[in-house]
Amino acid sequence: MKSFKKVLVGSLLSVAAVATLAGCSSEKTAEAEKKSETPETLETMTDKAKEEGEVASVGMPDTWANWVGTWEDLNNEFGLKHKDTDMSSAEELAKFESEGKNGTADIGDVGISFGPLAVSKNLTLPYKTSYWNDIPEWAKDKDGHWLLSYTGTIAFMTDIDNVKEAPTSWEELAKGDYQVAVGDVTKANQAQFAVLAAAIAKGGDEGNIQPGLDYFKEIAKAGRLSAVDASLANIEKGEIDVTVLWDFNALNYRDQIDSERFKVTIPSDGSVISGYTTLINKNAPHPNAAKLTREYILSDKGQINLAKGYARPIRENVKLPAEVAEKLLNETEYKSAQPVKSNETWDQTAVELPEKWQSEVLVNVKK
Numbered sequence: 001m002k003s004f005k006k007v008l009v010g011s012l013l014s015v016a017a018v019a020t021l022a023g024c025s026s027e028k029t030a031e032a033e034k035k036s037e038t039p040e041t042l043e044t045m046t047d048k049a050k051e052e053g054e055v056a057s058v059g060m061p062d063t064w065a066n067w068v069g070t071w072e073d074l075n076n077e078f079g080l081k082h083k084d085t086d087m088s089s090a091e092e093l094a095k096f097e098s099e100g101k102n103g104t105a106d107i108g109d110v111g112i113s114f115g116p117l118a119v120s121k122n123l124t125l126p127y128k129t130s131y132w133n134d135i136p137e138w139a140k141d142k143d144g145h146w147l148l149s150y151t152g153t154i155a156f157m158t159d160i161d162n163v164k165e166a167p168t169s170w171e172e173l174a175k176g177d178y179q180v181a182v183g184d185v186t187k188a189n190q191a192q193f194a195v196l197a198a199a200i201a202k203g204g205d206e207g208n209i210q211p212g213l214d215y216f217k218e219i220a221k222a223g224r225l226s227a228v229d230a231s232l233a234n235i236e237k238g239e240i241d242v243t244v245l246w247d248f249n250a251l252n253y254r255d256q257i258d259s260e261r262f263k264v265t266i267p268s269d270g271s272v273i274s275g276y277t278t279l280i281n282k283n284a285p286h287p288n289a290a291k292l293t294r295e296y297i298l299s300d301k302g303q304i305n306l307a308k309g310y311a312r313p314i315r316e317n318v319k320l321p322a323e324v325a326e327k328l329l330n331e332t333e334y335k336s337a338q339p340v341k342s343n344e345t346w347d348q349t350a351v352e353l354p355e356k357w358q359s360e361v362l363v364n365v366k367k
Helices: 004-021 027-035 042-052 067-078 089-102 114-120 170-175 189-201 210-221 232-236 247-257 287-298 300-308 343-364
Strands: 054-058 081-085 107-111 147-159 242-246 262-265 271-280 337-339
Touching (some): 042 054, 042 067, 042 287, 054 089, 054 287, 067 081, 067 287, 089 107, 089 114, 089 271, 107 114, 107 287, 114 271, 147 189, 147 247, 147 287, 147 300, 170 189, 170 210, 189 210, 189 242, 189 271, 210 343, 242 247, 271 287, 287 300
Parallel strands (some): 054 081, 054 107, 271 337
Antiparallel strands (some): 107 271, 147 242, 147 262, 147 271
């Protein structure tokens, strides 16, 4: 890991200096900045975190994106004990909100669209980390309320036992004669992004999802839209020919089942790159441990931990060990992938998408 302590100490001092000079436009902003003040030294943060002695997470189980590696490191290096309650992004925000000042969770991992929503509900404690400048502008909140830890890109996972020629584009996928599964678009974040990826390939975007709906409408009319749940068990049983998934899920499933049996590709004519962000609970019982956790996740070693779980690091300047890099797709496969340009626009589209999916696509699924 890149001299974690030296880099962090210098960066924390810089962040603290900037925070001291920064003005605020309102009492609310001043309060937020006061809460997000970075300790002057790593030792200060570490000492406070050690006194707290633990970090309680939600939606960050051991098996997802190799979070277990991070929890083990935080315990070994800083003495932080850990516990997690697995739940969806929506459930995490609901927990933060319902518990209020009696918060029991420190930090959670949610889809990018839930970051701005959490801020609008005043649920988060901002903290930028010393790696702030390494994170693309599209992948972070300007005040540090949320910032992506890793990315996911919509990909095709093809069972080559069932499909002779694995599709490498949405155009090829449309011409096939096999079953395609996208998951439950009415409620699953991953499935909704699959529709967006198809829309992008057909000239749409987060403000114009119709090309994606039209695309899957034709798949449904052809009797090719699978009603089978896109779960690991069903994929392993061979019940799905091509599954549309986040790349990190597809690669993980591939290697869990049989790496020779499945081909994972990023559609060459368009895809969407998004990701997951940590949220620190405004009422975290262990706020320093939560900040240190976010800091560590963005460190070289933390990013490598995520890559071991097939999640693509948000920091492009992290050098992955050869054996870890080999588990991921080559960077050249991501040329067609683009991030959402407006999270606000996508949030509104995502609200409307479930009804449109039912009325325009599912009605054409052959029983």
